[in-house]
Amino acid sequence: MRNRIDRRTLLRGLLGGAAVGLALPTFEIFLDAHGEAMAGGSAFPSRFGLWFWGNGIGPDPTQWVPTGTGANYTLSPILAPLAPVQGDITVVSGLQVNTPNTMPHGTGPAGILTGARVGPNGTNGVTLDQLIANQIGGTTQNHSLELSVDPVTTTPSYSQAGQSNPPETSPAALFNTLFGPTFRLPGSNVPPDPKLGLRRSVLDAVGADAKALRVRLGSADQQRLDQHLASVRDLEQQIANLQAAPPVLAACSMPPAPAAAYPDVGGLPQLSAISRAMSDILVLSLACDQQRVFTFQFSHPVNNLLYANTTEGHHQLTHDELGAQPMVQSILHTILGEATYFIQALKKVQEGNATLLDHCGVLFMTDVSDGKSHAVNEYPLFLAGSANGALQTGIHYRDLGENASKLGLTLLQAFGVAATSFGSDEGLVTQGLPALVGNT
Numbered sequence: 001m002r003n004r005i006d007r008r009t010l011l012r013g014l015l016g017g018a019a020v021g022l023a024l025p026t027f028e029i030f031l032d033a034h035g036e037a038m039a040g041g042s043a044f045p046s047r048f049g050l051w052f053w054g055n056g057i058g059p060d061p062t063q064w065v066p067t068g069t070g071a072n073y074t075l076s077p078i079l080a081p082l083a084p085v086q087g088d089i090t091v092v093s094g095l096q097v098n099t100p101n102t103m104p105h106g107t108g109p110a111g112i113l114t115g116a117r118v119g120p121n122g123t124n125g126v127t128l129d130q131l132i133a134n135q136i137g138g139t140t141q142n143h144s145l146e147l148s149v150d151p152v153t154t155t156p157s158y159s160q161a162g163q164s165n166p167p168e169t170s171p172a173a174l175f176n177t178l179f180g181p182t183f184r185l186p187g188s189n190v191p192p193d194p195k196l197g198l199r200r201s202v203l204d205a206v207g208a209d210a211k212a213l214r215v216r217l218g219s220a221d222q223q224r225l226d227q228h229l230a231s232v233r234d235l236e237q238q239i240a241n242l243q244a245a246p247p248v249l250a251a252c253s254m255p256p257a258p259a260a261a262y263p264d265v266g267g268l269p270q271l272s273a274i275s276r277a278m279s280d281i282l283v284l285s286l287a288c289d290q291q292r293v294f295t296f297q298f299s300h301p302v303n304n305l306l307y308a309n310t311t312e313g314h315h316q317l318t319h320d321e322l323g324a325q326p327m328v329q330s331i332l333h334t335i336l337g338e339a340t341y342f343i344q345a346l347k348k349v350q351e352g353n354a355t356l357l358d359h360c361g362v363l364f365m366t367d368v369s370d371g372k373s374h375a376v377n378e379y380p381l382f383l384a385g386s387a388n389g390a391l392q393t394g395i396h397y398r399d400l401g402e403n404a405s406k407l408g409l410t411l412l413q414a415f416g417v418a419a420t421s422f423g424s425d426e427g428l429v430t431q432g433l434p435a436l437v438g439n440t
């Protein structure tokens with residue numbers, strides 16, 4: 001029989017002569033038998049972003065496809081809001097998710113972002129944004145940043161199978177997190193917040209106690225303890241980064257503070273206002289090198305957000321509206337208009353002889369092609385920015401029926417991840433899409 005360990009057990013030690021304690025996660029040993037009851041090289045860093053919206057693009061995905069390929073292409077009517085940034089994007093059409101379409105609105109994101117089959121709890125693996133963050137995000141204040149205009153608790157970003165990274169949904173809270181009391185402008189000579197020192201982890205002080213506890217735990221609980229301590233080390237690193245001198249980046253500046261709240265107006269959520277406030281905050285946090293990887297979720301899969309001049313929520317319209325679904329198309333124009341605003345905000349920030357957009361590679365995607373049939377062929381995708389020259393811009397690339405996992409492998413390699421394959425089962429690929437690779 002296992003030794004009993006009370007759920008209130010703390011790891012204990014001494015820090016500066018004072019006794020300190022570190023709380024533990026919930027171990028199996030705390031539970032009853034049923035587990036239910038308590039018993040790289042550029043002067044400017046490359047950044048990667050995922051910009052996501054839910055419910056696809058309408059009943060005929062081919063209407064997304066531009067006319068012509070290469071640099072001489074014409075945007076489709078659906079893509080018309082992107083006209084101001086056409087030279088900064090690459091539209092990718094014709095790709096399809098090859099894994100079985102077993103979860104409406106879930107198969108697509110899993111296939112695009114992991115190249116693997118969707119699991120019972122959603123995306124069944126680490127998504128490519130987190131793989132890239134593991135490569136380029138280690139020295140920044142935040143390993144990655146997730147935010148959502150749609151006030152939900154999940155994003156398409158997964159650090160492990162079945163575990164979505166939750167977003168910040170309040171512009172005011174996002175501003176306070178990134179530009180609150182602990183933020184220091186480069187060159188300001190303002191000392192770090194002294195409270196940061198008080199928040200330094202007591203992990204080293206309780207190290208001996210942790211080692212002694214580990215031998216009393218089963219293998220599953222040992223893994224939980226290791227994950228718990230690893231998360232504490234991540235917090236230590238974040239605090240250390242906050243205490244360090246901020247990077248000397250000329251474009252780093254404070255964004256204007258957003259409104260404290262964005263209440264509905266006339267029964268409609270202020271999606272555009274929220275999105276633009278979050279875009280402005282995110283862009284300057286990237287310019288200040290607070291993180292190099294982000295997920296910007298405009299709306300989540302199966303959302304029923306209300307938009308102007310519509311009669312029902314977005315998802316319901318994708319199933320109920322007849323014909324070419326003009327209200328759905330109007331919603332999509334609103335969404336792509338906000339995507340355009342974000343791209344332009346990145347482009348306005350000058351970094352050396354280029355712009356912040358030039359140093360970014362952002363993948364724009366949704367969860368399905370047709371929201372009614374939940375199809376995952378003719379997948380709607382486009383990229384913005386060249387990631388320091390690693391990606392092509394200003395073209396339409398079409399490859400009808402090609403495995404969408406090739407895009408994932410291309411992006412991993414563009415950001416220096418030493419990957420020779422991507423995906424599994426039907427999604428496994430060992431080659432990317434050379435036509436999307438830049439000249440660096």
